[in-house]
Amino acid sequence: DVKVTQSSRYLVKRTGEKVFLECVQDMDHENMFWYRQDPGLGLRLIYFSYDVKMKEKGDIPEGYSVSREKKERFSLILESASTNQTSMYLCASSLTKSSSPLHFGNGTRLTVT
């Protein structure tokens, strides 16, 4: 089974801090994604990557950046955390085909105070 591991389950940070959310997958998937999940808004795509060292903006990239130095690891970076970035963050991976499903991690609940 594919395993997608997010490094932290819960995280509390202060406004203005730089925050790193780490995600690792163990199935050699090409594609990796970062979503945030908020009540009433469903899942919104922040950034995604189809290959090492490449990245593309999703629907809500403002205030975020990403890094993909190795195929298995995709990091989400909040350069200067703000309270409106308090959310559940979900990482996912998939093979290249559009019919391939996403495999999700268990999520990181980030609170910015």
Place this chain on the structure above:
Amino acid sequence: GNSVTQMEGPVTLSEEAFLTINCTYTATGYPSLFWYVQYPGEGLQLLLKATKADDKGSNKGFEATYRKETTSFHLEKGSVQVSDSAVYFCAPTLYNTDKLIFGTGTRLQVFP
């Protein structure tokens, strides 16, 4: 543009009741269609999928049929259990990409 609409929840049912969660989408071309489920405290898991018109996806007693003419992919189960209580997401892929767009999710609560 591409979008997906799910029925709003929560859907509250008694055990063994019939379940339908509606999902309709607008998309260019012929997307693959997915239903995901999120149990409390967990990430999303694939429930079922269909990749072309008239395909029926099924898993754990749930079914959904790819209806191209009505651009719908409604989720059904004949007899729900308490353990089916979760949030369900409908998700078509965007045309010629590996990106999925997600509905807002429908919370299902099943009582004994």
